[in-house]
Amino acid sequence: MISKIKKLGDLLDIQNGYAFPSKKFSFDTGIPLIRIRDISNGYETQVNFDGEYDNKYIVKKGDLLIGMDGEFKCYDWKGKNSLLNQRVCRLQNFSELLHPKFLFYGINKYLKEIEDKTEYTTVKHISSTKIKNIKFPLFSINEQKRIVKKLDTCMEQIDKAIQNVEQNIQNSEDFLQSSLDSIIFNNSFSNKKMINNLCEFNRGLTFSKIDRVENSSFKVLRANNIHLDDYKINFEKLQFLDESKSYNESKKIRKNSVLMCISSGSKKHLGKIAFIDDHYDNYYFGGFMGQLTPLKDINPKYFFYCLKTSDFKYLIQSLTDGMGINNLKYDSIKSFEIPTISIDKQDALVNQIEQTISNHDSLKFNYNQQLTSLNELKQSILEKAFNGEL
Numbered sequence: 001m002i003s004k005i006k007k008l009g010d011l012l013d014i015q016n017g018y019a020f021p022s023k024k025f026s027f028d029t030g031i032p033l034i035r036i037r038d039i040s041n042g043y044e045t046q047v048n049f050d051g052e053y054d055n056k057y058i059v060k061k062g063d064l065l066i067g068m069d070g071e072f073k074c075y076d077w078k079g080k081n082s083l084l085n086q087r088v089c090r091l092q093n094f095s096e097l098l099h100p101k102f103l104f105y106g107i108n109k110y111l112k113e114i115e116d117k118t119e120y121t122t123v124k125h126i127s128s129t130k131i132k133n134i135k136f137p138l139f140s141i142n143e144q145k146r147i148v149k150k151l152d153t154c155m156e157q158i159d160k161a162i163q164n165v166e167q168n169i170q171n172s173e174d175f176l177q178s179s180l181d182s183i184i185f186n187n188s189f190s191n192k193k194m195i196n197n198l199c200e201f202n203r204g205l206t207f208s209k210i211d212r213v214e215n216s217s218f219k220v221l222r223a224n225n226i227h228l229d230d231y232k233i234n235f236e237k238l239q240f241l242d243e244s245k246s247y248n249e250s251k252k253i254r255k256n257s258v259l260m261c262i263s264s265g266s267k268k269h270l271g272k273i274a275f276i277d278d279h280y281d282n283y284y285f286g287g288f289m290g291q292l293t294p295l296k297d298i299n300p301k302y303f304f305y306c307l308k309t310s311d312f313k314y315l316i317q318s319l320t321d322g323m324g325i326n327n328l329k330y331d332s333i334k335s336f337e338i339p340t341i342s343i344d345k346q347d348a349l350v351n352q353i354e355q356t357i358s359n360h361d362s363l364k365f366n367y368n369q370q371l372t373s374l375n376e377l378k379q380s381i382l383e384k385a386f387n388g389e390l
Helices: 100-117 128-132 141-185 300-306 310-318 343-386
Strands: 004-007 013-016 031-034 047-049 064-067 074-076 082-084 088-092 135-138 192-194 199-203 219-221 239-241 257-261 273-276 283-285 289-294 337-339
Touching: 013 128, 064 100, 074 100, 082 088, 100 135, 100 141, 100 343, 141 300, 141 310, 141 343, 257 300, 273 300, 289 300, 300 337, 300 343
Parallel strands: 031 082, 219 283
Antiparallel strands: 004 135, 013 088, 031 047, 064 074, 064 088, 192 337, 199 289, 219 239, 257 273, 257 289
């Protein structure tokens, strides 16, 4: 039975992170710095802070952290001592009435309710005040400890099952990449041509804020419209241009072309590509992208799949240093060589690749169904625990 319901502000303190100056960020020296992007990882950070800091901002293993922008969720930090950056908060100084791990298992339900009700323009934000106002159910401290012990056992088993499925997904991704590399490059094709001789390249459209409107028939695809995982275009969150103005026609997306991200603050997004398989009227591509339009003597999809090979990805990675905004110049990739074979052979390889992709997608779908079932099982167990039914 629940003995009482109390506001979290009466049971713990919330510490907001500090705005550590970015000029002191480092990849090599200093102490790890926990930013929002790091808390779901739970173990390591992308950057360090190499400067002076107050020890009160040091996060230790087992501390509970909440990201205050985007997704509202509580994570337990499993990594080494790190600094608490702005827009991440820590739950601390727990009352003797509340077991920290009991809160950890129960709080995400309430954070999700706040997230669902929060209106936003670009990114959702949560305040420490809203977290303090969460009305949380309390059992006796002994009952909390009993429930935590049971949940630890259940969640450990489910997490192991999830890790196994996730590893299977990764194995299938690795196999797909290996298969693609083998089909493209391991056929002893002696003749190769540089990309520069196989396509036309155009940089994206640069425009100012005064060119933008709320809605129009002139649409702009940007780098964030390319999905990193499946190389497909997401047509949500487009930008629109003033129709009364004229724009360079070469900046329109063309059917059977490849869009590529050529400027990004994230190394993993640089060089990501998408194939345009249809004709879209009055769609332009933004300045952070480039368009590669294959010439008539090459199958556009064959060209696209050549750019998905490991060799091309390694080339992209070798051109970035991971610091600040990375820019990919066409001169740096135009000498990449692609095997040149007859159109008939190109068509045959495309069919082989797409059958391999189809088999992979079916397998991945089944794995994702397993993940969904395991996560639903987690939620079911948590609901029973906090309803006193565990």
